[in-house]
Amino acid sequence: MRISTSTLYEQGSAKISDLQSALVTTQQQLATGKRMLTPADDPNAMAQVLDLTQSQSVNTQFSTNRQTATTSLSAVDGALSSATDLLQSLRTLTVTAGNPNMTSTQLASIAAQFRQGFDSLLSLANATDASGNYLFGGYHTATPPFVKTSTVVSGVTVTGAQYVGDQGQRQLQVGSTRQLGISESGQGIFQTGTQDIFKTLDAFATVLENPASTPSQITTALQTANTNISATMDNVLTARASAGSKLQELDSLNSYGSNLDLQYSQSLSSLQDLDYAKAATKLAQQQTTLQAAQQSFVKISNLSLFNYIN
Numbered sequence: 001m002r003i004s005t006s007t008l009y010e011q012g013s014a015k016i017s018d019l020q021s022a023l024v025t026t027q028q029q030l031a032t033g034k035r036m037l038t039p040a041d042d043p044n045a046m047a048q049v050l051d052l053t054q055s056q057s058v059n060t061q062f063s064t065n066r067q068t069a070t071t072s073l074s075a076v077d078g079a080l081s082s083a084t085d086l087l088q089s090l091r092t093l094t095v096t097a098g099n100p101n102m103t104s105t106q107l108a109s110i111a112a113q114f115r116q117g118f119d120s121l122l123s124l125a126n127a128t129d130a131s132g133n134y135l136f137g138g139y140h141t142a143t144p145p146f147v148k149t150s151t152v153v154s155g156v157t158v159t160g161a162q163y164v165g166d167q168g169q170r171q172l173q174v175g176s177t178r179q180l181g182i183s184e185s186g187q188g189i190f191q192t193g194t195q196d197i198f199k200t201l202d203a204f205a206t207v208l209e210n211p212a213s214t215p216s217q218i219t220t221a222l223q224t225a226n227t228n229i230s231a232t233m234d235n236v237l238t239a240r241a242s243a244g245s246k247l248q249e250l251d252s253l254n255s256y257g258s259n260l261d262l263q264y265s266q267s268l269s270s271l272q273d274l275d276y277a278k279a280a281t282k283l284a285q286q287q288t289t290l291q292a293a294q295q296s297f298v299k300i301s302n303l304s305l306f307n308y309i310n
Helices: 005-032 043-097 104-125 197-209 215-272 276-302 305-309
Strands: 146-153 156-163 171-175 178-181
Touching: 005 276, 043 104, 043 171, 043 197, 043 215, 104 146, 104 156, 104 197, 156 197, 171 215, 178 215, 197 215
Parallel strands: none
Antiparallel strands: 146 156, 171 178
């Protein structure tokens, strides 16, 4: 079969071009560390890579949400812990105030500590997390949930706190099937039913500040204050236990999420990562093959009838 010179040249050029293209592909694989450079390289594997990448991205978002939840719940726990210590201190003061030998000056000093305790507790009820979100306002996170109030009743100034939050609870998706509440309703902690801790502290301080208060009045006020402080402490401890339980759950979810992320990474690696040793060997073979093809093409291209005549 006769093969024309042009055909011989075209075939040789095409072969060299194919070899060069394969060589460049291997070089790009080595440069990127990826086995697949385009979806066409392995459509089925690329589809799996896309699915796994999306799943891993969602898992990463859950991890971010868990970190946010941990920060908020830790702030809730910290504020409630401080509230517990404060209420315990105030409850101890009620016992001290019940001593019949206390002078009016000493009672006024205890009243001043209750006034200070009122402001401290109000500050804790209006605590925020690291992002500035109010912890005890339900869905209302941008403004303080408790507003200090002052009214005059029968010539006596009554100080209290009005709750302006709501009964909602902010939720975060911390897992594929788990939403977690990261805030609390402050009203459910500090102003449940007939028990309003702010009114309680103000009322007790008012009785102690009045030199005309009788021992019987002081005893009655003391009993009411002690009962309401204890009830508020129970509410605080319940809310704190809930926050602690959620923090423990987040630890478990973080462990599960980390393991899941590792599985995703390993699966992605097996699908798309390059075997460098094999690729380097392949590159060397391709370079040798290309060099041989180029040398052979040059020799064949130089052949003609005149070579034999000479």
